[in-house]
Amino acid sequence: MVLVQHLKDEAAKVVEENIREDHQGCSKVNTATNQTNNAASQQIASPKSFSEQAMKWWARKSLVIAALAIAGIVVHLLLRFAAQTSLFISDLPLLVVLVIGGLPMLFDLLKKLLQREFGSDLLGGISIITSVLLGEYLAGSIIVLMLSGGEALESYALRSASSVLAALAKRMPSVAHRKQESEIEEVDLQDVAVNDTLIIFPHEICPVDGEVVEGRGVMDESYLTGEPFQITKTKGSAVISGAINGESALTIRATKLAADSRYAKIMEVMRESESKRPRLQRLGDQLGALYTPVALIIASAAWAISGETIRFLSVLVIATPCPLLIGIPVAIIGSISLCARRAIIIRSPVVLEQIATCRTAIFDKTGTLTYGEPTLTDQVIAKGFEQREVLALVASLERYSKHPLANAVVAAxxxxxxxxxxxxxxxxxxxxxxxxxxxxxxLQITSRNKLAEQNVPGADQIPPIAGGLECVVEIDNRYAAVLRFRDAPRSDSRSFVKHLGPNHHFNRIMILSGDRESEVRYLAEKVGISEIFAEQSPEDKLAIVRKETALANTLYVGDGINDAPAMMAATVGMAIGQNSDVTAEAAGVVIMDNSLTKVDEFMHISRRMRTIALQSAVGGMTLSLIGMSFAAFGYLTPVAGAILQEVIDVVAVLNALRAAFPPKVMHDL
Known part of the structure; x- marks a missing residue:
């Protein structure tokens, strides 16, 4: 009873916290907006979806039934052995359990049968009916406890996994500082409308996406983009919700509602990752479809050979497949939680199984196999200009750009x-x-083609194209310089690529990039990849990925918005760095840290999850089959079988819970 009460308290606490935090972290649409936007935003901002509300209701129902079953069993034992009342009196609490707790379960099972859903919990329902018919009310009550306790544990595991989402919600401010004329007032986040003027104080978190209208400072966007540097903000600069302001106050104009902002989209991704059911769970149903008829055959044979109906019940009681009902979901949710704690967001849990089947790895170049931080390697200065002056002018302008080459110029x-x-x-x-x-x-900083179209004086001095990246500088309407860059490969790129074949069974590895062939080939040689596709448009990438996926399951890893179509076409799409909302929504996995080590961690967590889930399911079924054999030969009564099955359930669940805890070795790079 202490355990049940603890589960009830914890479940209630999680529910209350999530409702409170979702009210704080999500926003509604201002009444001034149109009805269409209002409905859409409220859909995102709603504290809980229908499925989440259903899960809460089912968790409470299961907890109540489990608590009732424990209370009924305890009262029965006290009346029978301590008070030594008649069997009729002592059985009354068990009858209450079977009526109040057992009938709803049987009703749910009947609905599943009418829908032709023959799941692994069918055995539990047959066992309850058989125990009542044979007068084995204690065994029937224990089965009710087993099934309701398993459902409560699974619901609790699902709710507990939302702690990562709760942490995201806690990080988001619940109020904003709105400026109206000369007054500054605090308003709820849900009351912020598009075009409102907001003040972001030093070290505060930006509440909505917007544009700076006054002030100058820096913001830390690393939590959202994976980029480890401070971004300079001045008038006209875009700001994103969730970014941390620096030491200077900024005045911004809200360009999106809180419900439509970057941070809300990330939270939406998290919610989706918790609500989708993976194929591995269906594998549990498939195992149950095989296990259920085997158990019924053994039970029927024991009854037919011995002539004792009690053996039929004993076999079915120990056959109740809680390892399938609980073990696999707990392993899946535990792995999702472990990934989240490692900055790996699982949007579609099915990828936890699919990654092990991928045999072709396809990588985008910039920001994936490279740091996405090019360095300035060469400055070709036109006649009439001085190198330091050009660099000073260009760097001054590039401070206000988020282009990948901008930071390289400023750093130089x-x-x-x-x-x-x-x-x-x-x-x-x-x-x-x-x-x-x-x-x-x-100043104008552009490409050689754009400059040539403008007929700028001195454009004939532009040198031939060389390897790497470049930008062309125009000063006072004259060609001034070509700046050349190299994007260095990650320090772990070569070792990561090298280990994909022997350690993760990839047969082909390729680079798919929109960059020039010389730059792609330079990187490919550095990291040890021989197969490349350069100068590819998003449409070209999509066609190539579709072709490769038709031949073998594929993993596509990228970080840019132009990777989104290819990610969706791949068997497993993976986004690194959260650089684009579109990319994150297209991917099945989002690596929040800009690191290939995290990609390897995901592969190891996935492989370990499948092993643990199958251990719990198949191991629990094997132990149950052994117990069924003893019951079939009359060595186990229904009550003893129920107790033994509880022990098997505990072993299976404890094993499945290992998936939530990090192993000693998270990767092999």
């Missing part, structure tokens, strides 16, 4: 000890590149 200027003047009129327009004014000079 810092290393050279160059003081950077202030930039104004900064804009980054599609097709034009980065524009602005620095120290009285107009």
């Amino acid at each position: 200027a810092d290393k050279a000890g160059i003081a950077l003047p202030e930039a104004t009129d900064v804009s980054e327009q599609p097709g034009k590149g980065l524009l602005g004014t620095v120290a009285g000079h107009s």
Whole structure:
């Protein structure tokens, strides 16, 4: 009873916390918005989906039935052995358990049978009916306890797994500082509307996506993007919800509702990861479909040969397949929780099984096998310009860009000890590149093709294309320089690629990139990959991945928005770094840390989860079959069989719980 009470208290606590936190972390639409947006936002912001509400209700129901069963069994034993009452009186508590607890279970099983769902819990229902017909009320009550306790434990495991989601919700502010004229007021996050002016104080978390309208500072977006550096923010810069402000206050204009912002999307991803049922769980149903007729055959044979109906009940009682009903879900949810604690978000739990079947690994280049942090390697300066001056002007402008090459330019200027003047009129327009004014000079940082289209004076001095990445600089409407970059491979890229074949059974490894062939081939040689596809558009990537997936199961790993279609076409799509909402939604796995080691950790957690789940299921079934043999020969009564089955259940669940705890070795890089 202490255990049941503890489970009740913990379940109630989890439910209350999640409801409270979801009310704080999610927003509703301002009444001024249109009805369509209102309905959509409330869908996202709703504290719990229908399935989650159903899960809460079922958890409470199972806990109540389990508590009732324990109370009924204890009262029965006290009346029978301590008070020594008549059998009729002592059996009354058991009859209450069977009526109140057993009938709802039988009703649910009947609905499943009418829907032609012959699950592994069918044996439990047959056992309850048989125990009542034979007057074995104690055995029947123990079966009710076994089934309800198993369902309560599974529901508790599912609810406990949402602790990662709760941690995300706790991190999000519940209020925002809205500025109206000269007044600043605190408002609930749900009351923030698009175009509201908000103040983000130093070291606060940004409540919604928006645009800076006043102030200058930096923000830490690493929690959301995986990029480990501070992002400079000035007028016109975009800010994302969940980012941590630096030491300067910023005034922003909200461009999205809280329910539509970046952070809310990540939370939505987490909710989806907890609600989807994987194929491995269906494997449990398949095992149960084989196990159930075997158990019925053994029980029927024992009855037919011995002529004792009690043996039929004894066999069915010990055959109750709780290792299938509990062990596999607990192993799955435990692995999802372990992944989340390791900064690996499982959006579609089916990938935990599918990754082991993948034989072709396809990688995007930038930000996946490389750091996504190019370094400035060469500066080709045009006549009439001086190298340090060009670098100073370009770096001053690049401070306000999120382009991968921007940080490389700024880092080179810092290393050279160059003081950077202030930039104004900064804009980054599609097709034009980065524009602005620095120290009285107009600047444009773009590509050679875009510059050639503008007929800029001096464009004939642009040198031929070389290996690596590049950008072209125009100063005061004249060609000024070509800056060349290299994106260094990750330190663990080569060892990671090398171990995929022998350790994870991949037969083919390839790079699929939109970059120039010279740059892709340079990286491929560095990391040990011989098969490459360069200068590929998103449509080309999609076609290649579909073709490869038709030949063998594929793993696609990328980090950019142009990877999303290919990720969806692959058997397992994996996003690294959360650089794009679209990419994260297309992927089955999201690696929050920008690390290939985490990719390897996911593979090991997946393989271990499958092993543990099958150990719990098959091991529990094997022990039950041994127990059934003893019961068939008359060595176990129904009550003794029920107790033995409880021991088997505990062993199976304890083994399944291992999936939630990290092993000594998380990866083999």
